[in-house]
Amino acid sequence: MAEGSSGSEFTLDSIRKSLIRQEDTIVFCLMERARFPINSALYNQSLDLVPGFSGPLVDFIVQETEAVQAKAGRYVNPEENPFFPDNLPPSLVPNYNYSQVLHPGGASININKAIWDMYLNQLLPLFVVAGDDGNYASTAASDLSCLQALSRRIHYGKFVAEIKFRDAPHDYEPLIRAKDADELMKLLTDKRVEEMVKKRVEKKAIVFGQDVSGSNNADSKHYKVGPSVVARLYDEWVIPLTKRVEVEYLIRRLN
Protein backbone atom coordinates (compact mmCIF):
# COMPACT_ATOMS: atom_id res chain seq x y z
CA MET A 1 0.00 0.00 0.00
CA ALA A 2 2.22 2.77 1.23
CA GLU A 3 5.50 3.86 -0.35
CA GLY A 4 8.13 2.13 1.74
CA SER A 5 5.75 0.09 3.87
CA SER A 6 4.90 -3.58 3.62
CA GLY A 7 1.18 -3.38 2.96
CA SER A 8 0.17 -5.56 5.89
CA GLU A 9 1.38 -2.87 8.29
CA PHE A 10 -1.18 -0.08 8.73
CA THR A 11 -0.46 2.05 11.77
CA LEU A 12 -0.13 5.80 12.33
CA ASP A 13 3.58 5.17 12.73
CA SER A 14 3.95 3.43 9.35
CA ILE A 15 1.87 6.12 7.65
CA ARG A 16 4.04 8.85 9.16
CA LYS A 17 7.16 6.99 8.00
CA SER A 18 5.81 7.12 4.48
CA LEU A 19 5.11 10.87 4.82
CA ILE A 20 8.72 11.34 5.95
CA ARG A 21 10.02 9.37 2.96
CA GLN A 22 7.83 11.42 0.62
CA GLU A 23 9.49 14.60 1.95
CA ASP A 24 12.73 13.45 0.30
CA THR A 25 10.92 13.00 -3.02
CA ILE A 26 9.32 16.45 -2.79
CA VAL A 27 12.57 18.24 -1.92
CA PHE A 28 14.45 16.49 -4.76
CA CYS A 29 11.65 17.25 -7.26
CA LEU A 30 11.76 20.95 -6.37
CA MET A 31 15.55 20.94 -6.77
CA GLU A 32 15.17 19.44 -10.24
CA ARG A 33 12.60 22.07 -11.24
CA ALA A 34 14.96 24.81 -9.98
CA ARG A 35 17.43 23.83 -12.76
CA PHE A 36 15.14 25.61 -15.22
CA PRO A 37 14.04 29.24 -15.21
CA ILE A 38 10.35 30.06 -14.92
CA ASN A 39 9.73 29.50 -18.69
CA SER A 40 6.42 31.32 -18.46
CA ALA A 41 5.43 30.62 -22.10
CA LEU A 42 4.65 27.09 -20.86
CA TYR A 43 1.81 28.41 -18.71
CA ASN A 44 0.48 31.06 -21.10
CA GLN A 45 -3.27 30.64 -21.66
CA SER A 46 -3.34 32.28 -25.07
CA LEU A 47 -0.17 31.20 -26.88
CA ASP A 48 -1.75 28.01 -28.34
CA LEU A 49 1.63 26.42 -29.07
CA VAL A 50 0.15 23.03 -30.02
CA PRO A 51 -1.96 22.99 -33.21
CA GLY A 52 -5.42 21.63 -32.43
CA PHE A 53 -5.07 22.06 -28.66
CA SER A 54 -6.42 25.14 -27.00
CA GLY A 55 -4.79 26.00 -23.68
CA PRO A 56 -1.36 26.28 -22.09
CA LEU A 57 1.38 23.89 -23.21
CA VAL A 58 1.71 22.56 -19.65
CA ASP A 59 -1.94 21.40 -19.77
CA PHE A 60 -1.27 19.56 -23.03
CA ILE A 61 1.83 17.81 -21.64
CA VAL A 62 0.18 16.86 -18.34
CA GLN A 63 -3.04 15.61 -20.00
CA GLU A 64 -1.15 13.50 -22.54
CA THR A 65 1.21 12.10 -19.88
CA GLU A 66 -1.66 11.26 -17.56
CA ALA A 67 -3.46 9.47 -20.41
CA VAL A 68 -0.46 7.19 -20.99
CA GLN A 69 -0.04 6.61 -17.26
CA ALA A 70 -3.77 5.85 -16.88
CA LYS A 71 -3.48 3.16 -19.58
CA ALA A 72 -0.57 1.68 -17.63
CA GLY A 73 -2.73 1.53 -14.48
CA ARG A 74 -1.44 4.47 -12.45
CA TYR A 75 -4.84 5.64 -11.22
CA VAL A 76 -5.97 2.19 -10.13
CA ASN A 77 -3.63 2.79 -7.21
CA PRO A 78 -5.65 4.49 -4.41
CA GLU A 79 -2.60 6.70 -3.64
CA GLU A 80 -2.69 8.36 -7.07
CA ASN A 81 -5.07 11.09 -8.23
CA PRO A 82 -5.05 12.65 -11.72
CA PHE A 83 -4.94 16.40 -12.39
CA PHE A 84 -7.22 16.02 -15.42
CA PRO A 85 -9.64 13.26 -14.39
CA ASP A 86 -12.17 13.91 -17.17
CA ASN A 87 -11.98 11.58 -20.16
CA LEU A 88 -9.02 9.56 -18.88
CA PRO A 89 -8.64 6.23 -20.72
CA PRO A 90 -9.09 3.05 -18.65
CA SER A 91 -6.20 0.89 -17.52
CA LEU A 92 -5.11 -1.65 -20.13
CA VAL A 93 -2.92 -3.73 -17.84
CA PRO A 94 -3.99 -6.48 -15.40
CA ASN A 95 -5.01 -4.91 -12.09
CA TYR A 96 -2.54 -5.14 -9.24
CA ASN A 97 -4.30 -6.18 -6.08
CA TYR A 98 -3.84 -3.02 -3.98
CA SER A 99 -4.88 -3.50 -0.37
CA GLN A 100 -8.23 -1.78 0.08
CA VAL A 101 -7.85 -0.06 3.43
CA LEU A 102 -9.80 3.09 2.58
CA HIS A 103 -13.54 3.61 2.89
CA PRO A 104 -15.01 3.64 -0.66
CA GLY A 105 -16.09 7.29 -0.23
CA GLY A 106 -12.41 8.28 -0.20
CA ALA A 107 -12.12 7.61 -3.93
CA SER A 108 -14.20 10.69 -4.77
CA ILE A 109 -11.83 13.09 -2.96
CA ASN A 110 -9.51 14.86 -5.38
CA ILE A 111 -8.25 18.35 -4.48
CA ASN A 112 -5.71 18.54 -7.31
CA LYS A 113 -7.24 21.77 -8.66
CA ALA A 114 -6.20 23.54 -5.44
CA ILE A 115 -2.75 21.87 -5.56
CA TRP A 116 -2.24 22.89 -9.20
CA ASP A 117 -3.24 26.48 -8.46
CA MET A 118 -1.00 26.69 -5.37
CA TYR A 119 1.99 25.18 -7.19
CA LEU A 120 1.83 27.28 -10.35
CA ASN A 121 0.69 30.60 -8.94
CA GLN A 122 2.23 30.72 -5.48
CA LEU A 123 5.04 28.22 -5.04
CA LEU A 124 6.88 28.32 -8.39
CA PRO A 125 7.65 32.06 -8.32
CA LEU A 126 9.26 31.57 -4.88
CA PHE A 127 12.02 29.21 -6.00
CA VAL A 128 12.72 29.51 -9.74
CA VAL A 129 14.66 32.30 -11.42
CA ALA A 130 13.24 34.58 -14.11
CA GLY A 131 13.98 33.81 -17.75
CA ASP A 132 13.25 31.54 -20.68
CA ASP A 133 15.65 28.81 -21.87
CA GLY A 134 13.17 27.16 -24.26
CA ASN A 135 13.28 23.81 -22.43
CA TYR A 136 9.51 23.64 -22.14
CA ALA A 137 9.01 19.88 -22.37
CA SER A 138 11.66 19.14 -19.75
CA THR A 139 10.36 21.90 -17.52
CA ALA A 140 6.80 20.56 -17.74
CA ALA A 141 7.99 17.02 -17.00
CA SER A 142 9.70 18.41 -13.93
CA ASP A 143 6.56 20.33 -12.94
CA LEU A 144 4.51 17.16 -13.25
CA SER A 145 6.93 15.24 -11.00
CA CYS A 146 6.57 17.98 -8.36
CA LEU A 147 2.79 18.09 -8.73
CA GLN A 148 2.44 14.31 -8.49
CA ALA A 149 4.71 14.13 -5.43
CA LEU A 150 2.77 16.92 -3.71
CA SER A 151 -0.57 15.40 -4.70
CA ARG A 152 0.42 11.97 -3.37
CA ARG A 153 1.56 13.47 -0.06
CA ILE A 154 -1.52 15.61 0.38
CA HIS A 155 -4.00 12.87 -0.59
CA TYR A 156 -2.19 10.58 1.83
CA GLY A 157 -4.41 12.42 4.28
CA LYS A 158 -7.01 9.77 3.38
CA PHE A 159 -4.81 7.04 4.92
CA VAL A 160 -3.92 9.21 7.91
CA ALA A 161 -7.61 9.89 8.53
CA GLU A 162 -8.56 6.21 8.20
CA ILE A 163 -6.02 5.12 10.80
CA LYS A 164 -6.97 7.96 13.15
CA PHE A 165 -10.62 6.94 12.84
CA ARG A 166 -9.81 3.26 13.49
CA ASP A 167 -7.69 4.18 16.51
CA ALA A 168 -10.44 6.29 18.13
CA PRO A 169 -13.87 5.60 16.54
CA HIS A 170 -15.75 6.76 19.65
CA ASP A 171 -14.14 10.19 19.45
CA TYR A 172 -14.71 10.62 15.73
CA GLU A 173 -18.19 9.11 15.22
CA PRO A 174 -20.28 11.79 16.98
CA LEU A 175 -18.45 14.58 15.12
CA ILE A 176 -18.88 12.78 11.80
CA ARG A 177 -22.61 12.28 12.43
CA ALA A 178 -22.90 15.98 13.34
CA LYS A 179 -20.85 16.85 10.20
CA ASP A 180 -18.79 19.11 12.47
CA ALA A 181 -15.79 19.89 10.24
CA ASP A 182 -14.29 22.41 12.68
CA GLU A 183 -14.22 19.97 15.61
CA LEU A 184 -12.92 17.18 13.37
CA MET A 185 -10.10 19.49 12.30
CA LYS A 186 -9.24 20.14 15.97
CA LEU A 187 -9.36 16.46 16.88
CA LEU A 188 -7.02 15.33 14.08
CA THR A 189 -4.53 18.15 14.61
CA ASP A 190 -1.24 17.44 16.38
CA LYS A 191 0.71 20.69 16.58
CA ARG A 192 3.80 19.00 18.00
CA VAL A 193 4.06 16.72 14.97
CA GLU A 194 3.46 19.65 12.60
CA GLU A 195 6.37 21.58 14.14
CA MET A 196 8.65 18.55 13.78
CA VAL A 197 7.64 18.12 10.13
CA LYS A 198 8.40 21.77 9.31
CA LYS A 199 11.81 21.66 11.03
CA ARG A 200 12.70 18.41 9.32
CA VAL A 201 11.84 19.51 5.79
CA GLU A 202 13.83 22.72 6.26
CA LYS A 203 16.80 20.61 7.35
CA LYS A 204 16.38 18.31 4.35
CA ALA A 205 16.48 21.31 2.01
CA ILE A 206 19.74 22.36 3.69
CA VAL A 207 21.34 18.90 3.58
CA PHE A 208 20.15 17.78 0.12
CA GLY A 209 20.42 21.17 -1.56
CA GLN A 210 23.89 22.41 -0.73
CA ASP A 211 26.60 22.45 -3.37
CA VAL A 212 29.10 19.73 -2.53
CA SER A 213 32.62 20.44 -3.76
CA GLY A 214 35.58 18.05 -4.15
CA SER A 215 37.03 19.34 -0.91
CA ASN A 216 35.49 18.69 2.47
CA ASN A 217 33.85 22.08 2.59
CA ALA A 218 30.26 22.07 1.41
CA ASP A 219 28.96 25.46 0.27
CA SER A 220 26.30 26.08 2.87
CA LYS A 221 25.37 29.55 1.63
CA HIS A 222 23.92 28.49 -1.68
CA TYR A 223 20.99 26.08 -1.73
CA LYS A 224 19.23 24.70 -4.80
CA VAL A 225 15.87 25.52 -3.21
CA GLY A 226 15.70 27.90 -0.25
CA PRO A 227 15.16 25.94 2.99
CA SER A 228 12.73 28.63 4.15
CA VAL A 229 10.68 28.13 0.96
CA VAL A 230 10.35 24.41 1.73
CA ALA A 231 9.37 25.14 5.34
CA ARG A 232 6.80 27.67 4.07
CA LEU A 233 5.48 25.19 1.49
CA TYR A 234 4.69 22.75 4.30
CA ASP A 235 3.42 25.38 6.73
CA GLU A 236 1.11 27.25 4.37
CA TRP A 237 0.03 24.58 1.90
CA VAL A 238 1.08 20.95 2.33
CA ILE A 239 -0.04 20.46 5.94
CA PRO A 240 -3.26 22.53 5.66
CA LEU A 241 -4.24 20.75 2.41
CA THR A 242 -3.48 17.33 3.96
CA LYS A 243 -5.76 18.27 6.85
CA ARG A 244 -8.45 19.36 4.39
CA VAL A 245 -8.28 15.89 2.79
CA GLU A 246 -8.44 14.29 6.24
CA VAL A 247 -11.60 16.22 7.13
CA GLU A 248 -13.23 15.51 3.75
CA TYR A 249 -12.46 11.82 4.19
CA LEU A 250 -13.80 11.65 7.74
CA ILE A 251 -17.03 13.45 6.80
CA ARG A 252 -17.73 10.58 4.34
CA ARG A 253 -16.40 7.83 6.61
CA LEU A 254 -19.79 6.59 7.91
CA ASN A 255 -21.75 6.88 4.63
Ligand SMILES: O=C(O)C(=O)C[C@]1(C(=O)O)C=C[C@@H](O)C=C1
Ligand atom coordinates in the same frame (compact mmCIF):
# COMPACT_ATOMS: atom_id res chain seq x y z
O1 LIG B 1 0.83 12.97 11.32
C1 LIG B 1 -0.35 13.28 11.47
O2 LIG B 1 -0.97 13.01 12.52
C2 LIG B 1 -1.08 13.96 10.42
O3 LIG B 1 -2.29 14.10 10.50
C3 LIG B 1 -0.33 14.58 9.29
C4 LIG B 1 -0.06 16.06 9.55
C5 LIG B 1 0.83 16.54 8.37
O4 LIG B 1 0.25 16.96 7.35
O5 LIG B 1 2.05 16.43 8.47
C6 LIG B 1 -1.36 16.78 9.56
C7 LIG B 1 -2.01 17.06 10.73
C8 LIG B 1 -1.41 16.89 12.05
O6 LIG B 1 -1.62 18.04 12.82
C9 LIG B 1 0.02 16.55 11.98
C10 LIG B 1 0.66 16.24 10.83
